Amino acid sequence: MKKIILFVSAALISLGIEAQVKTxxxxxxxxxxxxxxxxxxxxxxxxxxxxxxxxxxxxxxxxxxxxxxxxxxxxxxxxxxxxxxxxxxxxxxxxxxxxxxxxxxxxxxxxxxxxxxxxxxxxxxxxxxxxxxxxxxxxxxxxxxxxxxxxxxxxxxxxxxxxxxxxxxxxxxxxxKKKAMASIEKAMAGPSANDHYQAAVFYKDVEEYAKAKEHIEKAVAGRADAFWYHRQHSLILAKTGDKDGAIKAAKTSLKLAEEAKNADYVKLNKDSLAEWGAK
Known part of the structure:
Protein backbone atom coordinates (compact mmCIF):
# COMPACT_ATOMS: atom_id res chain seq x y z
CA MET A 1 0.00 0.00 0.00
CA LYS A 2 2.84 2.38 0.91
CA LYS A 3 4.47 1.69 -2.46
CA ILE A 4 1.22 2.61 -4.27
CA ILE A 5 0.87 5.85 -2.31
CA LEU A 6 4.50 6.78 -3.05
CA PHE A 7 4.04 5.99 -6.75
CA VAL A 8 0.88 8.12 -7.00
CA SER A 9 2.55 10.99 -5.10
CA ALA A 10 5.57 10.88 -7.41
CA ALA A 11 3.32 10.91 -10.46
CA LEU A 12 1.40 13.93 -9.17
CA ILE A 13 4.63 15.79 -8.38
CA SER A 14 5.93 15.01 -11.88
CA LEU A 15 2.74 16.36 -13.44
CA GLY A 16 3.04 19.47 -11.30
CA ILE A 17 6.60 20.07 -12.49
CA GLU A 18 5.70 19.58 -16.16
CA ALA A 19 2.58 21.75 -16.05
CA GLN A 20 3.31 25.35 -17.08
CA VAL A 21 0.83 28.18 -17.30
CA LYS A 22 0.99 29.91 -20.69
CA THR A 23 -0.43 33.40 -21.14
CA LYS A 177 26.96 44.72 -57.17
CA LYS A 178 30.14 43.27 -55.64
CA LYS A 179 28.48 39.93 -54.81
CA ALA A 180 26.75 39.63 -58.18
CA MET A 181 29.95 40.39 -60.11
CA ALA A 182 31.90 37.84 -58.05
CA SER A 183 29.19 35.25 -58.70
CA ILE A 184 29.22 35.94 -62.45
CA GLU A 185 33.02 35.77 -62.64
CA LYS A 186 33.07 32.50 -60.72
CA ALA A 187 30.41 30.97 -62.97
CA MET A 188 32.16 32.16 -66.13
CA ALA A 189 35.46 30.69 -64.91
CA GLY A 190 33.86 27.24 -64.89
CA PRO A 191 33.78 24.53 -62.25
CA SER A 192 36.27 24.71 -59.37
CA ALA A 193 38.64 21.93 -58.35
CA ASN A 194 36.25 21.12 -55.52
CA ASP A 195 33.31 20.89 -57.97
CA HIS A 196 35.26 18.33 -60.00
CA TYR A 197 36.22 16.47 -56.81
CA GLN A 198 32.60 16.23 -55.65
CA ALA A 199 31.52 15.05 -59.10
CA ALA A 200 34.29 12.43 -59.14
CA VAL A 201 33.26 11.02 -55.76
CA PHE A 202 29.64 10.85 -56.89
CA TYR A 203 30.45 9.06 -60.14
CA LYS A 204 32.73 6.64 -58.28
CA ASP A 205 29.92 5.84 -55.83
CA VAL A 206 27.50 5.10 -58.69
CA GLU A 207 30.18 3.07 -60.48
CA GLU A 208 30.54 5.42 -63.46
CA TYR A 209 34.32 5.11 -63.32
CA ALA A 210 35.18 6.72 -66.66
CA LYS A 211 33.36 9.91 -65.68
CA ALA A 212 34.84 9.70 -62.20
CA LYS A 213 38.36 9.51 -63.67
CA GLU A 214 37.70 12.49 -65.95
CA HIS A 215 36.62 14.69 -63.04
CA ILE A 216 39.21 13.57 -60.49
CA GLU A 217 42.04 14.30 -62.93
CA LYS A 218 40.70 17.84 -63.37
CA ALA A 219 40.40 18.18 -59.60
CA VAL A 220 44.01 17.05 -59.02
CA ALA A 221 45.23 19.38 -61.76
CA GLY A 222 43.47 22.27 -60.04
CA ARG A 223 44.75 21.47 -56.56
CA ALA A 224 47.80 19.25 -56.45
CA ASP A 225 48.37 19.73 -52.69
CA ALA A 226 45.11 18.06 -51.58
CA PHE A 227 46.02 14.59 -50.29
CA TRP A 228 42.35 13.56 -50.16
CA TYR A 229 42.03 14.35 -53.90
CA HIS A 230 44.96 12.03 -54.68
CA ARG A 231 43.42 9.39 -52.41
CA GLN A 232 40.22 9.37 -54.47
CA HIS A 233 42.32 9.43 -57.64
CA SER A 234 44.06 6.22 -56.54
CA LEU A 235 40.77 4.49 -55.71
CA ILE A 236 39.19 5.45 -59.03
CA LEU A 237 42.24 4.31 -61.02
CA ALA A 238 42.19 1.01 -59.15
CA LYS A 239 38.54 0.56 -60.15
CA THR A 240 39.43 1.14 -63.81
CA GLY A 241 42.15 -1.52 -63.63
CA ASP A 242 45.07 0.92 -63.76
CA LYS A 243 47.03 -0.54 -60.82
CA ASP A 244 50.28 1.29 -61.63
CA GLY A 245 48.45 4.62 -61.80
CA ALA A 246 46.61 3.82 -58.56
CA ILE A 247 49.90 3.06 -56.77
CA LYS A 248 51.46 6.28 -58.04
CA ALA A 249 48.46 8.36 -56.88
CA ALA A 250 48.41 6.60 -53.49
CA LYS A 251 52.12 7.31 -52.96
CA THR A 252 51.50 10.99 -53.72
CA SER A 253 48.58 11.03 -51.29
CA LEU A 254 50.67 9.27 -48.65
CA LYS A 255 53.52 11.77 -48.94
CA LEU A 256 51.18 14.76 -48.67
CA ALA A 257 49.25 13.20 -45.78
CA GLU A 258 52.51 12.59 -43.90
CA GLU A 259 53.50 16.22 -44.42
CA ALA A 260 50.08 17.30 -43.16
CA LYS A 261 50.38 14.88 -40.20
CA ASN A 262 47.04 13.30 -41.08
CA ALA A 263 47.33 9.84 -39.53
CA ASP A 264 44.03 8.58 -40.94
CA TYR A 265 45.01 9.15 -44.57
CA VAL A 266 48.52 7.86 -43.94
CA LYS A 267 47.04 4.54 -42.78
CA LEU A 268 44.46 4.40 -45.60
CA ASN A 269 47.13 4.87 -48.24
CA LYS A 270 49.54 2.37 -46.66
CA ASP A 271 46.77 -0.21 -46.49
CA SER A 272 45.88 0.31 -50.17
CA LEU A 273 49.51 0.19 -51.27
CA ALA A 274 49.96 -3.10 -49.42
CA GLU A 275 46.76 -4.44 -51.00
CA TRP A 276 47.94 -3.46 -54.49
CA GLY A 277 51.41 -5.00 -53.95
CA ALA A 278 53.34 -1.74 -54.18
CA LYS A 279 57.10 -1.89 -53.74
Whole structure:
Protein backbone atom coordinates (compact mmCIF):
# COMPACT_ATOMS: atom_id res chain seq x y z
CA MET A 1 0.00 0.00 0.00
CA LYS A 2 2.84 2.38 0.91
CA LYS A 3 4.47 1.69 -2.46
CA ILE A 4 1.22 2.61 -4.27
CA ILE A 5 0.87 5.85 -2.31
CA LEU A 6 4.50 6.78 -3.05
CA PHE A 7 4.04 5.99 -6.75
CA VAL A 8 0.88 8.12 -7.00
CA SER A 9 2.55 10.99 -5.10
CA ALA A 10 5.57 10.88 -7.41
CA ALA A 11 3.32 10.91 -10.46
CA LEU A 12 1.40 13.93 -9.17
CA ILE A 13 4.63 15.79 -8.38
CA SER A 14 5.93 15.01 -11.88
CA LEU A 15 2.74 16.36 -13.44
CA GLY A 16 3.04 19.47 -11.30
CA ILE A 17 6.60 20.07 -12.49
CA GLU A 18 5.70 19.58 -16.16
CA ALA A 19 2.58 21.75 -16.05
CA GLN A 20 3.31 25.35 -17.08
CA VAL A 21 0.83 28.18 -17.30
CA LYS A 22 0.99 29.91 -20.69
CA THR A 23 -0.43 33.40 -21.14
CA UNK A 24 0.06 36.00 -23.89
CA UNK A 25 3.12 38.19 -23.50
CA UNK A 26 2.42 41.92 -23.04
CA UNK A 27 5.23 42.66 -25.52
CA UNK A 28 5.17 39.75 -28.00
CA UNK A 29 8.34 38.60 -29.76
CA UNK A 30 8.69 39.27 -33.48
CA UNK A 31 11.23 38.23 -36.09
CA UNK A 32 11.66 39.74 -39.54
CA UNK A 33 13.63 37.90 -42.22
CA UNK A 34 14.25 39.82 -45.41
CA UNK A 35 16.60 39.58 -48.39
CA UNK A 36 17.92 42.97 -49.50
CA UNK A 37 19.65 42.60 -52.85
CA UNK A 38 21.67 39.45 -52.13
CA UNK A 39 22.07 40.05 -48.39
CA UNK A 40 20.05 38.30 -45.68
CA UNK A 41 18.80 40.64 -42.96
CA UNK A 42 16.95 39.52 -39.84
CA UNK A 43 15.61 41.58 -36.95
CA UNK A 44 14.44 40.11 -33.63
CA UNK A 45 12.62 42.31 -31.14
CA UNK A 46 9.75 42.53 -28.68
CA UNK A 47 6.75 44.78 -29.37
CA UNK A 48 5.24 46.83 -26.53
CA UNK A 49 1.94 48.69 -27.07
CA UNK A 50 0.87 52.21 -26.11
CA UNK A 51 -2.12 51.17 -23.98
CA UNK A 52 -3.18 54.78 -23.54
CA UNK A 53 0.27 55.95 -22.46
CA UNK A 54 2.29 58.84 -23.84
CA UNK A 55 5.47 57.32 -25.25
CA UNK A 56 8.33 59.54 -26.37
CA UNK A 57 9.37 62.06 -23.76
CA UNK A 58 7.39 60.12 -21.14
CA UNK A 59 7.48 56.30 -21.08
CA UNK A 60 10.60 56.50 -23.24
CA UNK A 61 12.53 59.56 -21.98
CA UNK A 62 14.28 61.86 -24.40
CA UNK A 63 18.08 61.73 -24.60
CA UNK A 64 18.35 58.48 -22.63
CA UNK A 65 19.61 55.14 -23.93
CA UNK A 66 16.69 52.89 -24.91
CA UNK A 67 16.66 49.18 -25.73
CA UNK A 68 14.50 49.99 -28.79
CA UNK A 69 11.63 47.74 -27.88
CA UNK A 70 11.01 45.61 -24.79
CA UNK A 71 12.54 42.67 -22.94
CA UNK A 72 15.85 41.45 -24.42
CA UNK A 73 17.59 44.04 -26.57
CA UNK A 74 16.61 44.27 -30.22
CA UNK A 75 19.00 42.36 -32.50
CA UNK A 76 19.81 42.79 -36.17
CA UNK A 77 21.85 40.31 -38.23
CA UNK A 78 23.52 40.84 -41.62
CA UNK A 79 24.93 38.05 -43.80
CA UNK A 80 27.35 40.49 -45.46
CA UNK A 81 29.26 43.63 -44.61
CA UNK A 82 26.83 46.57 -44.92
CA UNK A 83 26.75 50.33 -44.62
CA UNK A 84 24.31 52.47 -42.61
CA UNK A 85 24.92 56.18 -42.98
CA UNK A 86 28.67 56.59 -42.63
CA UNK A 87 28.91 53.46 -40.47
CA UNK A 88 30.42 50.38 -42.10
CA UNK A 89 29.31 47.24 -40.25
CA UNK A 90 30.89 43.81 -40.62
CA UNK A 91 28.57 40.88 -41.17
CA UNK A 92 27.19 39.49 -37.91
CA UNK A 93 24.70 40.32 -35.17
CA UNK A 94 24.30 43.63 -33.37
CA UNK A 95 22.06 45.08 -30.71
CA UNK A 96 20.19 48.20 -31.80
CA UNK A 97 20.12 50.86 -29.08
CA UNK A 98 18.68 54.32 -29.60
CA UNK A 99 18.67 57.71 -27.89
CA UNK A 100 15.36 59.31 -28.89
CA UNK A 101 15.33 63.11 -28.91
CA UNK A 102 12.89 65.85 -29.81
CA UNK A 103 14.92 66.96 -32.83
CA UNK A 104 17.08 63.90 -33.58
CA UNK A 105 17.62 60.25 -32.71
CA UNK A 106 20.91 58.48 -32.32
CA UNK A 107 20.80 54.87 -33.58
CA UNK A 108 23.65 52.74 -32.20
CA UNK A 109 24.82 49.31 -33.39
CA UNK A 110 26.44 47.52 -30.46
CA UNK A 111 28.54 44.40 -30.99
CA UNK A 112 27.45 42.75 -27.72
CA UNK A 113 23.92 41.58 -28.52
CA UNK A 114 23.45 39.34 -25.47
CA UNK A 115 22.08 41.88 -22.98
CA UNK A 116 18.62 41.92 -21.46
CA UNK A 117 17.70 45.50 -22.12
CA UNK A 118 20.56 48.00 -22.01
CA UNK A 119 24.06 46.96 -20.84
CA UNK A 120 24.84 47.38 -17.15
CA UNK A 121 28.16 48.89 -18.14
CA UNK A 122 28.37 50.68 -21.45
CA UNK A 123 31.54 49.94 -23.45
CA UNK A 124 32.34 52.43 -26.22
CA UNK A 125 34.71 49.88 -27.80
CA UNK A 126 31.64 47.75 -28.60
CA UNK A 127 29.98 50.50 -30.63
CA UNK A 128 30.38 49.20 -34.18
CA UNK A 129 28.66 52.21 -35.72
CA UNK A 130 26.05 54.88 -35.16
CA UNK A 131 23.86 57.16 -37.21
CA UNK A 132 21.91 60.32 -36.34
CA UNK A 133 18.39 60.50 -37.78
CA UNK A 134 15.70 63.17 -37.78
CA UNK A 135 12.34 61.82 -36.52
CA UNK A 136 9.19 62.41 -38.53
CA UNK A 137 5.71 62.99 -37.15
CA UNK A 138 3.12 60.79 -38.78
CA UNK A 139 -0.62 61.63 -38.99
CA UNK A 140 -1.83 58.69 -36.88
CA UNK A 141 -0.80 56.70 -33.85
CA UNK A 142 0.96 53.37 -34.29
CA UNK A 143 -0.37 51.45 -31.27
CA UNK A 144 2.25 48.69 -31.21
CA UNK A 145 5.99 49.32 -31.56
CA UNK A 146 7.04 48.31 -35.08
CA UNK A 147 10.29 47.82 -36.98
CA UNK A 148 10.04 47.18 -40.71
CA UNK A 149 12.04 47.36 -43.93
CA UNK A 150 10.83 49.38 -46.90
CA UNK A 151 11.84 51.21 -50.09
CA UNK A 152 13.81 48.35 -51.58
CA UNK A 153 16.29 48.80 -54.41
CA UNK A 154 18.91 46.42 -55.78
CA UNK A 155 21.48 47.88 -53.38
CA UNK A 156 19.53 49.24 -50.42
CA UNK A 157 16.46 49.43 -48.23
CA UNK A 158 15.24 51.61 -45.39
CA UNK A 159 14.86 50.40 -41.82
CA UNK A 160 11.81 52.06 -40.25
CA UNK A 161 11.09 52.39 -36.53
CA UNK A 162 7.51 53.42 -35.74
CA UNK A 163 5.63 53.99 -32.50
CA UNK A 164 3.04 56.45 -31.26
CA UNK A 165 3.06 59.27 -33.85
CA UNK A 166 6.79 59.07 -34.62
CA UNK A 167 8.75 57.42 -37.42
CA UNK A 168 12.52 57.13 -37.69
CA UNK A 169 13.98 55.80 -40.97
CA UNK A 170 17.55 55.22 -42.05
CA UNK A 171 19.14 53.72 -45.14
CA UNK A 172 20.77 50.30 -45.26
CA UNK A 173 23.22 49.76 -48.13
CA UNK A 174 24.24 46.24 -49.17
CA UNK A 175 27.05 44.97 -51.49
CA UNK A 176 24.81 43.57 -54.24
CA LYS A 177 26.96 44.72 -57.17
CA LYS A 178 30.14 43.27 -55.64
CA LYS A 179 28.48 39.93 -54.81
CA ALA A 180 26.75 39.63 -58.18
CA MET A 181 29.95 40.39 -60.11
CA ALA A 182 31.90 37.84 -58.05
CA SER A 183 29.19 35.25 -58.70
CA ILE A 184 29.22 35.94 -62.45
CA GLU A 185 33.02 35.77 -62.64
CA LYS A 186 33.07 32.50 -60.72
CA ALA A 187 30.41 30.97 -62.97
CA MET A 188 32.16 32.16 -66.13
CA ALA A 189 35.46 30.69 -64.91
CA GLY A 190 33.86 27.24 -64.89
CA PRO A 191 33.78 24.53 -62.25
CA SER A 192 36.27 24.71 -59.37
CA ALA A 193 38.64 21.93 -58.35
CA ASN A 194 36.25 21.12 -55.52
CA ASP A 195 33.31 20.89 -57.97
CA HIS A 196 35.26 18.33 -60.00
CA TYR A 197 36.22 16.47 -56.81
CA GLN A 198 32.60 16.23 -55.65
CA ALA A 199 31.52 15.05 -59.10
CA ALA A 200 34.29 12.43 -59.14
CA VAL A 201 33.26 11.02 -55.76
CA PHE A 202 29.64 10.85 -56.89
CA TYR A 203 30.45 9.06 -60.14
CA LYS A 204 32.73 6.64 -58.28
CA ASP A 205 29.92 5.84 -55.83
CA VAL A 206 27.50 5.10 -58.69
CA GLU A 207 30.18 3.07 -60.48
CA GLU A 208 30.54 5.42 -63.46
CA TYR A 209 34.32 5.11 -63.32
CA ALA A 210 35.18 6.72 -66.66
CA LYS A 211 33.36 9.91 -65.68
CA ALA A 212 34.84 9.70 -62.20
CA LYS A 213 38.36 9.51 -63.67
CA GLU A 214 37.70 12.49 -65.95
CA HIS A 215 36.62 14.69 -63.04
CA ILE A 216 39.21 13.57 -60.49
CA GLU A 217 42.04 14.30 -62.93
CA LYS A 218 40.70 17.84 -63.37
CA ALA A 219 40.40 18.18 -59.60
CA VAL A 220 44.01 17.05 -59.02
CA ALA A 221 45.23 19.38 -61.76
CA GLY A 222 43.47 22.27 -60.04
CA ARG A 223 44.75 21.47 -56.56
CA ALA A 224 47.80 19.25 -56.45
CA ASP A 225 48.37 19.73 -52.69
CA ALA A 226 45.11 18.06 -51.58
CA PHE A 227 46.02 14.59 -50.29
CA TRP A 228 42.35 13.56 -50.16
CA TYR A 229 42.03 14.35 -53.90
CA HIS A 230 44.96 12.03 -54.68
CA ARG A 231 43.42 9.39 -52.41
CA GLN A 232 40.22 9.37 -54.47
CA HIS A 233 42.32 9.43 -57.64
CA SER A 234 44.06 6.22 -56.54
CA LEU A 235 40.77 4.49 -55.71
CA ILE A 236 39.19 5.45 -59.03
CA LEU A 237 42.24 4.31 -61.02
CA ALA A 238 42.19 1.01 -59.15
CA LYS A 239 38.54 0.56 -60.15
CA THR A 240 39.43 1.14 -63.81
CA GLY A 241 42.15 -1.52 -63.63
CA ASP A 242 45.07 0.92 -63.76
CA LYS A 243 47.03 -0.54 -60.82
CA ASP A 244 50.28 1.29 -61.63
CA GLY A 245 48.45 4.62 -61.80
CA ALA A 246 46.61 3.82 -58.56
CA ILE A 247 49.90 3.06 -56.77
CA LYS A 248 51.46 6.28 -58.04
CA ALA A 249 48.46 8.36 -56.88
CA ALA A 250 48.41 6.60 -53.49
CA LYS A 251 52.12 7.31 -52.96
CA THR A 252 51.50 10.99 -53.72
CA SER A 253 48.58 11.03 -51.29
CA LEU A 254 50.67 9.27 -48.65
CA LYS A 255 53.52 11.77 -48.94
CA LEU A 256 51.18 14.76 -48.67
CA ALA A 257 49.25 13.20 -45.78
CA GLU A 258 52.51 12.59 -43.90
CA GLU A 259 53.50 16.22 -44.42
CA ALA A 260 50.08 17.30 -43.16
CA LYS A 261 50.38 14.88 -40.20
CA ASN A 262 47.04 13.30 -41.08
CA ALA A 263 47.33 9.84 -39.53
CA ASP A 264 44.03 8.58 -40.94
CA TYR A 265 45.01 9.15 -44.57
CA VAL A 266 48.52 7.86 -43.94
CA LYS A 267 47.04 4.54 -42.78
CA LEU A 268 44.46 4.40 -45.60
CA ASN A 269 47.13 4.87 -48.24
CA LYS A 270 49.54 2.37 -46.66
CA ASP A 271 46.77 -0.21 -46.49
CA SER A 272 45.88 0.31 -50.17
CA LEU A 273 49.51 0.19 -51.27
CA ALA A 274 49.96 -3.10 -49.42
CA GLU A 275 46.76 -4.44 -51.00
CA TRP A 276 47.94 -3.46 -54.49
CA GLY A 277 51.41 -5.00 -53.95
CA ALA A 278 53.34 -1.74 -54.18
CA LYS A 279 57.10 -1.89 -53.74
Missing amino acids: PQPSPFSKIEQVVGLTDVSIEYSRPSMKGRAIFGNLVPFDKLWRTGANKNTQITFSDDVKIGDAELKKGTYAIFTKPGKESWEVIFYSDASNWGTPREWDDSKVAGKVTVKPTKIPMNVETFTIMLSDFTMNSAHINILWENTEVAFKLEVPT
